[in-house]
Amino acid sequence: MHLCHHPLCCFVPPYMAETLQTSEDPAARQVALASLGNEYRTARRLLSQQFMAPATISEIAGEQMARAPIAGKTRYIFDMRGVSDPLPGNLVRQEGDRAIDDEAVNEAYDHSGDVYDFYQAVFERDSLDDAGLPLRSSVHVGDTFNGPMSNAFFNGKQMAYGDGDGNLFTRFTRSLDVVGHELTHGVLNFTSKLDYFGESGALNESFADIMGALIGQWKSNQTVDQADWYIGKEVLGPGAGIRGVRTFKAEKAFENDANFGTDPQPKHYRDRYRGSRDRGGVHINSGIPNHAFYLAAKAIGGYGWEKAGKIWYVAMKSGLESDATFGEAARATIAIAGYYGNGSDEQNAVRSAWQQVGVI
Numbered sequence: 001m002h003l004c005h006h007p008l009c010c011f012v013p014p015y016m017a018e019t020l021q022t023s024e025d026p027a028a029r030q031v032a033l034a035s036l037g038n039e040y041r042t043a044r045r046l047l048s049q050q051f052m053a054p055a056t057i058s059e060i061a062g063e064q065m066a067r068a069p070i071a072g073k074t075r076y077i078f079d080m081r082g083v084s085d086p087l088p089g090n091l092v093r094q095e096g097d098r099a100i101d102d103e104a105v106n107e108a109y110d111h112s113g114d115v116y117d118f119y120q121a122v123f124e125r126d127s128l129d130d131a132g133l134p135l136r137s138s139v140h141v142g143d144t145f146n147g148p149m150s151n152a153f154f155n156g157k158q159m160a161y162g163d164g165d166g167n168l169f170t171r172f173t174r175s176l177d178v179v180g181h182e183l184t185h186g187v188l189n190f191t192s193k194l195d196y197f198g199e200s201g202a203l204n205e206s207f208a209d210i211m212g213a214l215i216g217q218w219k220s221n222q223t224v225d226q227a228d229w230y231i232g233k234e235v236l237g238p239g240a241g242i243r244g245v246r247t248f249k250a251e252k253a254f255e256n257d258a259n260f261g262t263d264p265q266p267k268h269y270r271d272r273y274r275g276s277r278d279r280g281g282v283h284i285n286s287g288i289p290n291h292a293f294y295l296a297a298k299a300i301g302g303y304g305w306e307k308a309g310k311i312w313y314v315a316m317k318s319g320l321e322s323d324a325t326f327g328e329a330a331r332a333t334i335a336i337a338g339y340y341g342n343g344s345d346e347q348n349a350v351r352s353a354w355q356q357v358g359v360i
Contacts, residue, residue, distance in 0.1 A: 009185045009196070010035075010153040011178050011232060012169075012245065013283035017151075019261040020168075028259045031165045034146040072126070073116045074134040077105050080160075084143040088136055088158055104139040107173035108161060112137055114176055115183045118215045122305050123313050128186035135183065137161065139173060152235075154182040156189060167239035168259060175234035176219055181212030192320045199325045201282030206289040207316045209246060214305045224297045224304045246287070248294035267291040269326065269358035289326060292353045296333075299349035307346055311336045330354035 012035050020032035078089035079102070092105055099106045112135040119125040127133045136158035142148040149162025152172035159182055161172040172178055185208050188194055194204040209231055217227045230244030230253065242254035252263040265287025266272055272288060273281035297308035311333050319332035334354070337347040354360045 009155070009182070010151045011172065011181060011235075012151045014278055015264055015284065016245070016260055020259055023259050025259065027165070028168060030147065031150045031168050034142070034148060034162070034165065035150040072132050073113060073120075074127075074132065075109055075112050075116075076134055076136045077108050078136070078138040079105065080138050080141045082140055082142040082148065084141060084149070087155070087160060088138045089140075102139075104161065104163065104171050104173045107171065108137040108139050108159070108179070111173065111176045111179040112159070112183065114219050115180050115215055118180070118218050118305075119187070122218065122309065125187070128183065129190045133186075135159070137173075139163075152178055152182055154185040156186075159183065164235065164237060167237045169235055169240070170237045172235050175232055177212040177216040177231050178235060179212075180215035181208040181231070184208040184211040187211070188316065191317045192315075192324070193322045194320065194324060195322050196279060196282060198280035198282070199285065200323050201279050202285040203289055203320070203324055203326070203329055205282050205286035206293070207312065209248075209286060209290050210293050210309070210312055211316075213248065214309045217303070218305050223302060224308075225301070227304070229294055246290070248290045250291065265290075267357060288357050288359070289329060292330070292357045292359065295353035295356055296350045299352065300346055307340070308350075311339075311346070311350060326359045330359045 017032045017035040020028045020035070023029055023032075074095045075093075076088075076091060076095070077093040078087075079092045080087070080089040092102070093100055093109055099109075116127060116135060119127070127135065138158060138160045140148070141160045141162045148164060149160075150164045150169040152159065152161045159179070162169075164170045164172065185204070188204055188207060194200045194207075196204055213227070213229065213231055217224075229248040231247070232245030233243065235245070236242060240259075242257055242260055244253045246263070246265060247253040250267050253265070254260050255262045264273070264284050266285065267287055269288055273284040275281065278284055293308065293312060296311075297304040300307050314336045315329060315332045319336060320329060324332075334347060334351050337344070337350040340346040351360070
């Protein structure tokens with residue numbers, strides 16, 4: 001198995017942090033340093049390590065934990081106490097332990113459990129690797145120079161969460177769709193292994209967003225019409241002034257904001273980003289397949305995870321090569337939707353969605 005092919009398996013995209021760097025507010029520029037700084041260094045250090053599911057937890061956490069069970073929900077939460085490395089930090093809660101007096105620890109525990117429960121209940125999947133891989137999370141990630149990290153990331157082995165600055169961003173453990181997004185990167189490491197560059201990288205990010213959104217909807221028992229289709233809104237602080245980090249809808253998540261600028265995500269293929277930044281636009285162009293999923297889910301109706309989500313999950317699991325393009329994802333999901341019958345409402349909805357975003 002391999003890592004995401006770049007350190008940016010992070011929830012807050014680099015374009016937001018880069019815009020913050022140009023803010024007239026020095027506090028906003030400091031947030032950018034906390035977002036673009038410590039987790040990049042931590043992830044880069046791990047890029048040279050091949051991803052593997054360790055036989056024992058002690059390979060990651062020293063002698064703090066015993067051998068992992070073969071299958072079933074298993075969570076370990078660590079406290080980094082404001083530093084960035086070495087991960088994972090001090091073990092403070094594990095499977096079966098009662099809640100402690102630390103909101104971030106308890107949120108990481110509860111939300112990683114919700115992600116496990118979703119994949120098990122909806123897709124009959126036993127953790128990220130479908131074989132009970134323990135879910136490890138480190139909270140209170142930061143560093144001496146830049147303060148609390150304003151981001152969350154999956155490094156190929158575990159989750160890491162910052163506490164935010166308290167103004168633009170709050171605790172990243174607060175948001176179930178953030179936890180679901182990042183842990184889905186782990187599922188992708190064991191399934192399609194989409195290359196983290198260009199269109200395949202944007203698909204990687206899109207699958208993570210889609211499953212993150214569906215996990216939140218599943219937990220809240222929301223239909224596609226009840227959901228707001230914003231992602232990451234729970235991690236925005238009182239000074240953010242924007243509606244979400246991203247949106248699946250045709251509109252922008254934010255426009256002309258003093259700190260964050262304008263959401264650059266396109267929703268049609270003709271408007272796709274063609275440059276080299278952001279690994280060829282992995283966080284930018286993911287807006288196109290995200291919008292296609294939204295259109296398909298809305299047209300099918302009901303609960304998004306029941307039909308549209310299962311079509312996309314099968315594509316993520318076994319329907320795509322590692323260098324897949326948007327067009328190949330479209331053809332795969334259309335073919336998989338044929339499970340409901342060739343020419344069925346479900347298949348027509350998926351085909352129409354990809355047509356509306358200009359991919360086919």
